[in-house]
Amino acid sequence: MNDTNRDGSSRGGPNDAGAQPAKRPNTLLWVALAVFGIVGLSLNAFMRPEGMAKRFAVVTTVERVLVEETVPAAVEESPAAVAADPKSTQDPDPRRKWVAPEDAGLAAGTLRRVDGVEPIRWETRESVKASEAELLRSEIKPGGPVRIESSPIDSLGIWVAALLTLFILSFVYRDNPFYKVAESILIGVSAAYWMVVGFWSTIVPQLLGALAPGFVREYAMPSLPASATPGLDAALAFVPLLLGFMLLWRLAPKGGWISVWPIAFVIGTTAGIRLVGAIEADLMRQLVAAMKPLVVFEEGVAASGEAIRMFDFWGSVGSVVGVVGDLSVLTYFFFSVEHKGAVGKTARVGIWFLMISFGSAFGLTVMGRITLLLQRFEFLFTDWLNI
Amino acid sequence: MTTKNTEQTPDGMRGFFVRLGRLDRRWIFLAMGLSIAVPILLKLRFPEVPGPMARATFDSIESLPDGSRVLLSFDFDPASKAELQPMANALVHHCASKGHKIVFMALWPLGKQMADQAIKEVLLEYHGDKYEYGTDYVQLGFKAGNEGVIKVLTTNVAEAYPTDASGAAASGLPLIADVRDLGSFDLVSTVSAGYPGAKEWVQYGRESMKPEARLTSGSTGVQASQLFPYYPAQLNGLLVAVKGAAEYETLVTEKYPVDRNSERLEQGRIRMGPQLVAHLLMIALIVLGNIAMIASRGTQGGAR
Amino acid sequence: MLRRTIPMLILASAGLLLIVAKFSPFTVSWQETVLGWFNILAAVAFVLGAGNLLAVNLEQISSRRPGWAYAAITLFAFAVTLVVGMFKVGAVPNGMHPDIHLAGAHDVPQAPFGWIYDYMLVPLTSTMFAMLAFYVASAAFRAFRAKNIEAILLLGTAFIILLSQTAAGMFLTGWIPEDSVFSFLRLDVMKRGITEHVQTAGMRAITIGIALGVAATSLRLIFGIDKSYLSKT
Numbered sequence: 001m002n003d004t005n006r007d008g009s010s011r012g013g014p015n016d017a018g019a020q021p022a023k024r025p026n027t028l029l030w031v032a033l034a035v036f037g038i039v040g041l042s043l044n045a046f047m048r049p050e051g052m053a054k055r056f057a058v059v060t061t062v063e064r065v066l067v068e069e070t071v072p073a074a075v076e077e078s079p080a081a082v083a084a085d086p087k088s089t090q091d092p093d094p095r096r097k098w099v100a101p102e103d104a105g106l107a108a109g110t111l112r113r114v115d116g117v118e119p120i121r122w123e124t125r126e127s128v129k130a131s132e133a134e135l136l137r138s139e140i141k142p143g144g145p146v147r148i149e150s151s152p153i154d155s156l157g158i159w160v161a162a163l164l165t166l167f168i169l170s171f172v173y174r175d176n177p178f179y180k181v182a183e184s185i186l187i188g189v190s191a192a193y194w195m196v197v198g199f200w201s202t203i204v205p206q207l208l209g210a211l212a213p214g215f216v217r218e219y220a221m222p223s224l225p226a227s228a229t230p231g232l233d234a235a236l237a238f239v240p241l242l243l244g245f246m247l248l249w250r251l252a253p254k255g256g257w258i259s260v261w262p263i264a265f266v267i268g269t270t271a272g273i274r275l276v277g278a279i280e281a282d283l284m285r286q287l288v289a290a291m292k293p294l295v296v297f298e299e300g301v302a303a304s305g306e307a308i309r310m311f312d313f314w315g316s317v318g319s320v321v322g323v324v325g326d327l328s329v330l331t332y333f334f335f336s337v338e339h340k341g342a343v344g345k346t347a348r349v350g351i352w353f354l355m356i357s358f359g360s361a362f363g364l365t366v367m368g369r370i371t372l373l374l375q376r377f378e379f380l381f382t383d384w385l386n387i
Numbered sequence: 388m389t390t391k392n393t394e395q396t397p398d399g400m401r402g403f404f405v406r407l408g409r410l411d412r413r414w415i416f417l418a419m420g421l422s423i424a425v426p427i428l429l430k431l432r433f434p435e436v437p438g439p440m441a442r443a444t445f446d447s448i449e450s451l452p453d454g455s456r457v458l459l460s461f462d463f464d465p466a467s468k469a470e471l472q473p474m475a476n477a478l479v480h481h482c483a484s485k486g487h488k489i490v491f492m493a494l495w496p497l498g499k500q501m502a503d504q505a506i507k508e509v510l511l512e513y514h515g516d517k518y519e520y521g522t523d524y525v526q527l528g529f530k531a532g533n534e535g536v537i538k539v540l541t542t543n544v545a546e547a548y549p550t551d552a553s554g555a556a557a558s559g560l561p562l563i564a565d566v567r568d569l570g571s572f573d574l575v576s577t578v579s580a581g582y583p584g585a586k587e588w589v590q591y592g593r594e595s596m597k598p599e600a601r602l603t604s605g606s607t608g609v610q611a612s613q614l615f616p617y618y619p620a621q622l623n624g625l626l627v628a629v630k631g632a633a634e635y636e637t638l639v640t641e642k643y644p645v646d647r648n649s650e651r652l653e654q655g656r657i658r659m660g661p662q663l664v665a666h667l668l669m670i671a672l673i674v675l676g677n678i679a680m681i682a683s684r685g686t687q688g689g690a691r
Numbered sequence: 692m693l694r695r696t697i698p699m700l701i702l703a704s705a706g707l708l709l710i711v712a713k714f715s716p717f718t719v720s721w722q723e724t725v726l727g728w729f730n731i732l733a734a735v736a737f738v739l740g741a742g743n744l745l746a747v748n749l750e751q752i753s754s755r756r757p758g759w760a761y762a763a764i765t766l767f768a769f770a771v772t773l774v775v776g777m778f779k780v781g782a783v784p785n786g787m788h789p790d791i792h793l794a795g796a797h798d799v800p801q802a803p804f805g806w807i808y809d810y811m812l813v814p815l816t817s818t819m820f821a822m823l824a825f826y827v828a829s830a831a832f833r834a835f836r837a838k839n840i841e842a843i844l845l846l847g848t849a850f851i852i853l854l855s856q857t858a859a860g861m862f863l864t865g866w867i868p869e870d871s872v873f874s875f876l877r878l879d880v881m882k883r884g885i886t887e888h889v890q891t892a893g894m895r896a897i898t899i900g901i902a903l904g905v906a907a908t909s910l911r912l913i914f915g916i917d918k919s920y921l922s923k924t
Contacts, residue, residue: 057801064789098789120789125801154800157810164811168818172416172825184761186815187744188768193812195741196776196804197496198734200797202531205550207731220793222785223556225549240728244735251742260698260921262732267920268702269729271909272709273534277590278909281621282902286895289620314875318888325892333900350896352844357893359845360885361612363852366827367628368470368608370423370665373824374658375469376817377424387428412829419828433858439883465813466820500798500808531737532730538709539726546723554785554794615886616895630856663857665824670853672832673846680836 044385052386053162055154056133057125061145064098065119067111127154129383162384165376207244210237290326292319325353401682408679415672422668423661431660441634444624445481447601448574449642453486455573456562460588461505463580464497467607472501473655474605474632475578477639479505480652483514484643487574488562492527492548494536494583499529499552501578508651521560528552533583534591541569541595569595578605585614589621605631633659699915706913744769775803848885855882 045052096114105111128136128148137148167182209216209224210233217224227233243262250259296315302308331343332350339347381387397405437445451457459478463471482489489510491502506526510518518524527548530536539547544566548557557563569575569592579585585604593602601623606614608628618625626635632655640652650657705725712722748762774780781802782795789795797804837843854860860878867877874880911917 062784062786064784064786066790098787120784122784122789124783124799127800153806157806161810161814165814165818168815168822171822172420173413180758180761181764182815184764185768185811186819188765188770189772189807189812190816191741191744192769192772192776193808194496195737195773196797197529198531198737199777201496201529202730202734206727209549219791221550221554222788222791222794223550223554223559225545225556225558236724240731240735243728243732247732247735247739248742250739251746257694260694261701262735263920264698264702265705266729266732267912268705269535269709269725271702271912272706273538273591274905275706275909275913276710276713277534277587278902278905280594281590281617282898283906285621286616286899286902289616290892290895290899318884321888322892325889326896329893329896330899333896351841353889353893353896355841355844356848356885357612357890357897359848360852360890361609362845362849363856364608364611364628366608366666366669366853367630367662367856368467369821369824369827370662371469371608371629371658372466372817372821373419374423374427374661374665376814376821377420377427379814381424381427410832412833415829415832416825419825423824436861436879438879464816466816468813468817497808497812530730531733532726533733535726535729535733539723539730542719543723546727553796555787612890612894613898615891616898618891628856659857663859666853666857667859669828669831670850672828673835673849676832676835677837677846 044387048386050130050386053155053158053384054130054386055127055151055158056130056148057127057151057154058133058136058140059147059149060124060126061121062124063101063119063121065101066096066114066117067099067103067106068097068114069095070110070112125151127151130386158384162380165380169376207237207240210234211241290323292322294319294323324349329353397682404675404679404682407675408683418668418672419665422664426661426664430657431663432656433659433663435630435633435637435656435659437634437638438631440618440625440627441631441638443619444603444605444626444631444635445638447603447623448478448481448485448487448576451485451487451573451601455485455487456490456566456571457482457487457574457576458490458492458569458572459502460575460577460579461491461493461498461502462495462577462584463501463607464495465501467580468501469658470607470629470632471578471580471605472504473629473652473658474626474635475501475505476509476651476654477632477636478576478578478605479509480513480643480645481639482574483510483518484639486517488522489524490527490563490566490572491525493529494533494587495580496529496531499526502526508648512648512651513645521555522562525557525560525562526552527557527563534587537583537587537591541592544568544571570597570600572596572600574601574603576601576603576605579610580607581610584610585617585622586610589614589617593621605635629655629658629662695918695921698921699918702920703913703915706909710913741769741773772804772807775807780804851878851881851885855879 041052098120099105099111101119103111106113133148140146140148164182164185167178170176171179204216204220205224209221210227213224213227213230243265246258247262248259250256294316296312296319297309298312298315300308300310328346328350330350332339332347332354334343337343448457459475459482461475479489491506493499493502503526506524510524520526528551530547532539536547544563545557548563550556551560565571575588575592575596577585577588579588585606588602588604596602602621603624603626604614604622605626606628611625611627614622614625626632634655636652636655640649645652708718708721708725712718745766748766751762752759752766776797779793779795779797779802782792782797782804783799783802785791785794785796796802798808799805800809835842835846835849837846854863855878860882864877864879867873869877869880875884908917912920
């Protein structure tokens with residue numbers, strides 16, 4: 001194959017050195033973009049007095065001391081009475097509690113500190129922007145329990161959030177390892193997050209709290225209400241416990257069929273709930289709402305001052321349109337009859353109504369999607385870059 | 388990012404539109420990005436004229452006697468926060484300005500955090516001196532079970548929420564100690580991004596409320612289409628997307644202005660500025676795409 | 692019996708109980724109990740999902756299939772979030788019971804679990820959904836073709852809604868008086884007409900159709916006609 005022209009210059013081919021310059025502009029572009037980005041971010045972060053992604057924290061020192069009542073309780077509550085009354089206190093020793101050192105009861109003498117128990121101190125931190133921190137600094141008294149300090153952990157968080165956002169957005173150019181890393185993190189974090197939330201909000205109070213209420217109160221939820229029928233609750237709680245184990249058996253290599261029992265329970269419950277809700281709200285109520293008067297009148301006042309009813313043209317048009325729309329769309333969805341003749345024409349009108357509905361839905365959807373992207377840009381510009 | 392397949396391309400304006408039809412979609416992505424980024428940087432804002440649905444929502448809350456008991460359900464997560472947090476914030480500010488007693492709950496796991504944000508940024512910021520936890524407001528938090536939670540609320544609130552979000556016994560909180568079921572509330576309002584949300588509240592909760600009680604909803608644009616049939620017979624008010632949020636914010640802040648950190652109640656209106664440019668871009672893209680289709684008729688390798 | 696009959700009985704019992712509970716006050720407490728069990732199983736389903744995630748990703752790592760490093764990242768992120776959440780690592784003590792560690796608040800931003808939520812989960816989830824804006828724009832350019840009457844109706848309606856939702860609507864037609872004969876030409880009036888009458892009618896019919904479908908499917912499941920959930924047994 002002749003790779004040279006008559007004057008000896010290279011004709012060009014896939015392996016020809018002449019193809020290399022075409023790749024260099026792309027690489028140069030990315031290098032220039034990277035350098036510009038790093039220089040720009042560095043200047044923004046270090047040269048501007050307000051910096052970027054700087055977060056502060058309002059730190060409040062909290063202290064609690066263990067106290068007990070000095071005044072004896074008027075009525076001693078037996079454990080049975082405590083269990084029978086859901087409104088009764090659930091603390092193991094109801095006369096002891098943790099309060100702030102400046103609690104009025106200590107000063108009044110109705111409470112006294114329990115000997116031998118050290119106070120517990122901790123700090124609460126509320127993240128604020130640099131601009132808010134400046135405003136708050138002037139309002140906070142020095143030397144008090146509240147102070148403002150810089151918060152490297154929150155500043156790091158802003159950087160992590162911004163980088164993860166950019167990693168995901170990089171997918172619009174093309175798939176790349178940064179996007180894949182961000183996607184992997186999202187999958188792992190969200191699965192664990194939902195599991196933790198489900199555990200602490202439902203499994204602990206409703207399942208473990210019924211099976212072993214004393215244990216849960218002592219180690220996790222001291223304010224868990226006492227049940228009037230703890231024995232019955234514990235017995236009944238074995239049902240969801242057993243069903244839950246059966247559901248998890250789905251992961252086992254053998255015997256996964258046992259998970260059909262809890263799945264059947266979930267499906268049955270859902271079917272029962274949905275049936276009632278669908279018929280009541282989506283069928284009956286919608287049919288009632290669809291039955292509108294075709295001729296609409298509105299209240300008005302005659303020239304003589306007398307109250308009269310006047311024909312409302314646009315209201316009537318709206319009613320007619322609504323009724324025609326309801327009937328024609330329902331006709332379109334009735335597939336048991338062939339869409340020919342009058343039925344076919346009515347169904348065609350129904351399709352037009354549906355197209356207008358979908359066009360409107362599209363317009364509303366666009367607004368929603370744009371708002372999502374807008375919010376991410378707002379975060380990048382205001383919280384991260386601080387411009 | 389280059390156009391390809393220039394064989395059989397006509398000349399002139401027609402050829403321009405044919406080539407436009409083959410445009411690499413990454414240029415479109417760039418245009419969309421710029422149409423949102425530039426207005427944000429330029430801080431474009433426009434006045435909002437409230438529509439009838441926003442007014443109905445406003446009137447539903449405004450017409451309640453001061454100090455009524457209301458239930459606010461935060462049924463969304465950070466993915467929809469941009470559209471729904473503004474209406475949630477305005478809702479909380481409106482209820483608190485009327486002195487209503489507010490019970491917060493969530494049907495979505497991350498909805499509790501959304502409610503916490505509204506409590507911190509609006510309720511405690513503007514009304515912290517009048518609102519005491521347990522007496523004036525309570526945060527019940529998230530409960531798993533979707534519409535099952537609503538069903539339980541229709542008969543026994545304490546069964547669904549024996550404790551509040553922090554683990555304190557519900558029976559010890561004066562605001563909800565005597566609440567039996569949904570009939571105890573004068574208003575139920577859901578800020579909803581999907582399932583479970585407004586539809587489920589209408590289907591399972593509406594019938595158990597008092598006849599004179601109100602049910603309102605704030606919804607994303609995506610979900611709003613499914614909720615139109617319920618308005619106004621079953622939903623007394625409906626806020627649709629960030630536009631509904633902006634309109635409602637306008638009504639609330641006109642009646643109950645704030646003297647600090649006002650941007651917390653202006654997020655909906657702030658976000659409507661870039662919406663204009665992006666919407667015009669969408670219209671332009673549809674028009675150009677169709678012109679490209681017409682121009683490509685009869686050419687080989689026409690517009691897709 | 693164990694694989695088919697008992698699950699069908701469980702399904703029918705649960706479904707019928709919840710239907711009867713709507714009409715009978717005597718079964719309300721049973722309904723509350725059953726729904727409580729449902730809520731617990733919903734929470735256990737999260738555990739099932741996490742378990743499945745572990746199984747899939749561990750298998751990918753052990754077999755060293757392409758992309759196994761990403762599976763390792765997934766598992767690492769999962770493990771860290773699970774540990775700090777389950778054991779409430781760094782939780783803010785409960786003001787009423789500061790001596791009980793597990794009574795503390797782990798979902799506040801200052802705790803590691805809350806930090807992960809605020810600075811990792813929120814930006815990742817939000818950005819994933821935000822990407823849809825780009826794809827909507829691309830779809831508008833490439834796929835929305837006015838080739839027939841139905842498509843023209845759809846696009847025309849979309850134009851009206853898109854314009855009326857923004858300040859452009861007021862700019863273009865806001866000057867037409869609301870009480871004039873030509874008020875129907877105002878974009879906001881057109882939008883109201885479309886959403887309150889045409890779209891409502893369309894969506895109402897769809898809603899009624901869905902309700903009938905839900906009722907039919909629920910009854911088929913409860914009466915054992917539909918046994919698709921037993922397909923693997």
